Amino acid sequence: MRYSLMVLLLLLLSIKMVGQSVSGWVRDAETHEPLIGAVVIWKNSRAGTITNASGQFSLGRIPSTDTLEVEYVGYWKTSLKVVDSKEITVELKVNVEAQLHIEEDHEALHIHGKDPQKFQTMNEKELCKAACCNLSESFETNASVDGSYTDGVTGTRQIKMLGLDGKYAQIMSENIPDFRGLSTVYGLSWIPGPWIKEISISKGAGSILPGYESMAGQINIAHKGQEMKEKVFLNLYAGNQGRYEINTVSRHEISHDIHWQLYSHAALNNGKFDMNHDGFLDNPVGKEYNGRVQMSIEKENGFRGDYNAQYLNYANQSGSAQGMVINPIRIDNNQERWNVQLKNGWILPTALEQSIGSQISVSDHHAGVNVSEIGRNYSGRQTNARVSLLHLLEWHDEVKLTYGIAGVWDRYQEQLSDFSHWSRIERSAGAFAEFSWNRHDLFQVVLGARWEHHNLYGNLFTPRAHLRYSFTESTHLKFMSGLGRRTANVIMDQPGILASNRTVLLSYNNTSNGPLGLPMEEAWNSGVVFTHKAKWFHRDASLTLDAFLTDFKQQVVIDWDQTGEVNIYPLHGKHGKSQSRTIQLESNFTPVKRLDIRLAYRWVDTYVDYESGRRSLPFISRNRALINLAYSTKMFATDKRVIMDLTTKWNDAQRLPSTEGWDSDLRMPESSPAFWMVNGQITYTKEAKWDVYLGVENIFNFKQQRVVIYSNGGTPETTVFDGNFAYAPAFGRMYYLGFRWRLGAEQ
Amino acid sequence: MYKKIFFIAVMAALSVNVFAQNKTEEVTFWVAGVCGMCERTIENALDVKGVIAADYNLESHQIKVIYKPSKITIEKMHQLINAVGYDTEKSSATEEQYSRVHGCCKYRSLDNH
Numbered sequence: 001m002r003y004s005l006m007v008l009l010l011l012l013l014s015i016k017m018v019g020q021s022v023s024g025w026v027r028d029a030e031t032h033e034p035l036i037g038a039v040v041i042w043k044n045s046r047a048g049t050i051t052n053a054s055g056q057f058s059l060g061r062i063p064s065t066d067t068l069e070v071e072y073v074g075y076w077k078t079s080l081k082v083v084d085s086k087e088i089t090v091e092l093k094v095n096v097e098a099q100l101h102i103e104e105d106h107e108a109l110h111i112h113g114k115d116p117q118k119f120q121t122m123n124e125k126e127l128c129k130a131a132c133c134n135l136s137e138s139f140e141t142n143a144s145v146d147g148s149y150t151d152g153v154t155g156t157r158q159i160k161m162l163g164l165d166g167k168y169a170q171i172m173s174e175n176i177p178d179f180r181g182l183s184t185v186y187g188l189s190w191i192p193g194p195w196i197k198e199i200s201i202s203k204g205a206g207s208i209l210p211g212y213e214s215m216a217g218q219i220n221i222a223h224k225g226q227e228m229k230e231k232v233f234l235n236l237y238a239g240n241q242g243r244y245e246i247n248t249v250s251r252h253e254i255s256h257d258i259h260w261q262l263y264s265h266a267a268l269n270n271g272k273f274d275m276n277h278d279g280f281l282d283n284p285v286g287k288e289y290n291g292r293v294q295m296s297i298e299k300e301n302g303f304r305g306d307y308n309a310q311y312l313n314y315a316n317q318s319g320s321a322q323g324m325v326i327n328p329i330r331i332d333n334n335q336e337r338w339n340v341q342l343k344n345g346w347i348l349p350t351a352l353e354q355s356i357g358s359q360i361s362v363s364d365h366h367a368g369v370n371v372s373e374i375g376r377n378y379s380g381r382q383t384n385a386r387v388s389l390l391h392l393l394e395w396h397d398e399v400k401l402t403y404g405i406a407g408v409w410d411r412y413q414e415q416l417s418d419f420s421h422w423s424r425i426e427r428s429a430g431a432f433a434e435f436s437w438n439r440h441d442l443f444q445v446v447l448g449a450r451w452e453h454h455n456l457y458g459n460l461f462t463p464r465a466h467l468r469y470s471f472t473e474s475t476h477l478k479f480m481s482g483l484g485r486r487t488a489n490v491i492m493d494q495p496g497i498l499a500s501n502r503t504v505l506l507s508y509n510n511t512s513n514g515p516l517g518l519p520m521e522e523a524w525n526s527g528v529v530f531t532h533k534a535k536w537f538h539r540d541a542s543l544t545l546d547a548f549l550t551d552f553k554q555q556v557v558i559d560w561d562q563t564g565e566v567n568i569y570p571l572h573g574k575h576g577k578s579q580s581r582t583i584q585l586e587s588n589f590t591p592v593k594r595l596d597i598r599l600a601y602r603w604v605d606t607y608v609d610y611e612s613g614r615r616s617l618p619f620i621s622r623n624r625a626l627i628n629l630a631y632s633t634k635m636f637a638t639d640k641r642v643i644m645d646l647t648t649k650w651n652d653a654q655r656l657p658s659t660e661g662w663d664s665d666l667r668m669p670e671s672s673p674a675f676w677m678v679n680g681q682i683t684y685t686k687e688a689k690w691d692v693y694l695g696v697e698n699i700f701n702f703k704q705q706r707v708v709i710y711s712n713g714g715t716p717e718t719t720v721f722d723g724n725f726a727y728a729p730a731f732g733r734m735y736y737l738g739f740r741w742r743l744g745a746e747q
Numbered sequence: 748m749y750k751k752i753f754f755i756a757v758m759a760a761l762s763v764n765v766f767a768q769n770k771t772e773e774v775t776f777w778v779a780g781v782c783g784m785c786e787r788t789i790e791n792a793l794d795v796k797g798v799i800a801a802d803y804n805l806e807s808h809q810i811k812v813i814y815k816p817s818k819i820t821i822e823k824m825h826q827l828i829n830a831v832g833y834d835t836e837k838s839s840a841t842e843e844q845y846s847r848v849h850g851c852c853k854y855r856s857l858d859n860h
Contacts, residue, residue: 036777036808037777037779037780037781037807037808039781049854049855050779050781050854052779052834053777053834053835053836073806074806537799538771538799538800538813539800593794593799593800594794634791634794635791635794638788638791638831687787
């Protein structure tokens with residue numbers, strides 16, 4: 001026994017020492033052509049090689065195994081025992097399915113030509129083109145989503161899509177609806193940019209699976225996860241507007257199938273500036289903390305679980321700049337929110353590709369806004385729970401069916417200025433289905449619908465349809481149409497109401513069971529998108545032309561045009577109309593090596609039948625243009641380079657709310673001037689290790705002179721306070737410096 | 748001011764276009780490479796005068812190069828790729844050149860993975 005063990009040991013040693021090797025060829029099983037670059041590796045080891053230009057390989061033996069694995073993309077993986085033969089020939093069979101999936105994509109902005117629902121995906125590289133402290137700022141280089149201010153006092157940023165406020169877009173994180181209801185407007189500014197892996201944008205109503213709440217578009221945020229190259233990511237940021245930030249993301253592995261990530265964000269705003277001299281702080285001051293933990297489990301039996309929890313605390317003050325006025329106005333804005341998402345999925349071990357999944361999410365949000373001097377206080381709380389169960393079936397990549405059931409529960413408790421409070425519970429439950437038929441090269445149709453019973457609005461049926469027709473592999477035409485609906489939250493949908501002493505006047509029709517007697521907002525959205533990918537200047541280029549129409553069947557109209565009032569009422573009668581139409585042209589190309597150019601132009605036309613007549617929506621530029629230039633120098637010293645970005649946006653005049661009833665010295669013009677906004681950033685990067693970036697926003701220092709109107713007349717009747725005229729930055733030119741550090745990057 | 752900038756940009760774009768028309772050729776050849784980092788290193792090696800675009804496909808191990816024959820020869824391209832440590836179908840990197848290849852990219856033996 002002992003003897004044989006020793007022989008074995010000696011044998012193993014000798015193999016190692018003599019360096020016995022195996023060599024041979026890897027070929028295609030049918031054509032017998034050599035496969036170049038096939039991976040040949042000893043099983044469960046890291047000892048391997050790849051085949052050379054003639055399909056040959058030579059590999060030293062290792063003691064732990066005699067099983068050789070041979071892999072080649074687009075072919076079935078093979079393993080074989082190599083006992084004594086020194087020369088072997090391995091033949092691999094073509095795996096048709098795998099070959100179809102070969103797609104490489106390193107673009108910062110991916111344009112989805114083929115996907116009937118998705119429009120664009122921005123990845124980390126695209127987000128790094130601008131400071132992107134938070135997501136509402138990260139659309140600086142995007143032509144389809146605009147960043148704007150809700151009001152000039154609280155400094156809240158919101159997005160706009162298709163000429164409509166961000167409340168009409170559905171925000172999702174990890175494909176689950178997030179930031180609904182009271183946090184709709186704030187939502188995106190609470191997601192720190194450095195946490196993000198990518199953002200997918202769908203224009204129009206989009207997929208029905210996440211719910212009925214999208215009208216203008218869907219934005220899905222994917223956080224960095226286990227695929228992150230580095231172990232720890234650190235970002236530091238400082239801007240001369242007085243904002244300092246620290247962001248971290250770290251990746252941990254418990255075992256090969258359990259991973260978790262930890263995210264943190266802390267921001268301090270302490271810049272008390274009034275650069276436009278209107279007596280009010282340009283940006284709020286205060287603190288923000290935000291933390292998130294995410295865990296994923298992936299079992300070999302096809303189970304996958306993704307769980308995450310997030311907490312945020314946002315406390316800031318804004319209002320009068322010190323010493324500027326006798327009766328200073330101070331706005332305290334405190335928000336606290338936590339949420340949990342649990343996702344489980346199983347790939348079923350059947351011949352037919354199918355999987356089942358469950359999604360559960362719970363959140364609780366407290367909002368408190370106090371405005372001194374004019375005595376306007378708001379507090380609101382939303383508690384939400386959502387459950388959805390899905391079953392996905394797929395036949396040969398061509399036909400896909402997803403169906404399931406879902407239930408949503410929301411409790412809202414709101415109070416405005418001590419004397420009026422209202423609360424509601426919304427419950428809905430129902431079923432949904434989405435069917436997709438994909439004749440891969442020619443066309444694809446996606447039909448989706450959901451039916452729900454809602455405790456306030458009764459039965460709701462929401463259909464969506466998408467169609468894609470491909471002229472060639474690179475030229476596609478898409479049509480889409482769908483219904484979307486949501487409950488209006490009259491205060492938190494436009495927090496600017498709190499940044500003014502306008503009288504809030506609400507009229508309603510008694511037929512609705514909705515909160516405050518207001519109906520559910522409902523709109524049809526239809527669009528057409530043409531995409532063409534080509535080689536211009538021998539490099540990848542794209543051209544996208546799209547047109548969308550959003551037609552409100554019912555809307556809660558927010559009318560700012562009566563001086564001293566904000567009127568809230570349902571869209572008038574049967575003939576009242578509210579529409580938004582947009583046409584956008586976008587092109588991305590690389591005329592010179594390493595110089596990426598994006599040109600975009602958008603035309604927006606909106607109108608609403610207000611009580612006093614048909615007018616366009618305020619704060620919408622009819623014409624808008626964007627030019628983004630991104631230049632990267634040649635790599636020097638193998639892994640260093642300098643990246644320069646320049647983004648120019650041109651905004652046409654915007655209609656401003658009417659100020660006719662005010663004294664002439666307080667009045668605002670009927671419309672804003674057209675203006676340019678130019679941002680630039682230089683990044684020095686040592687690839688895979690660290691970046692330093694220096695940027696300037698608003699290079700030409702364009703400032704809106706009067707953002708807030710405040711005249712204290714001593715009594716509430718004679719006092720005018722209004723921050724709802726913000727169309728441009730108040731701060732002017734802004735500089736920032738940032739640092740990104742990637743620690744323990746695995747290569 | 749802006750009109751001027753725009754005009755210059757358009758002119759620049761046009762002139763490049765005209766420039767690019769001036770006789771280019773395309774060549775495809777095999778290069779060893781195992782990961783995304785290899786891909787970048789190989790493509791960056793051909794970021795030289797005369798090469799208009801270079802696209803390495805990791806799956807097929809083929810690099811497609813659009814170049815101006817008046818400015819660069821195919822032999823030179825092979826040399827440039829060898830110089831950063833990668834073998835091509837025509838020539839191999841020397842041991843010394845290969846030693847500069849990053850640990851994860853040691854395509855001759857994947858031991859260091």
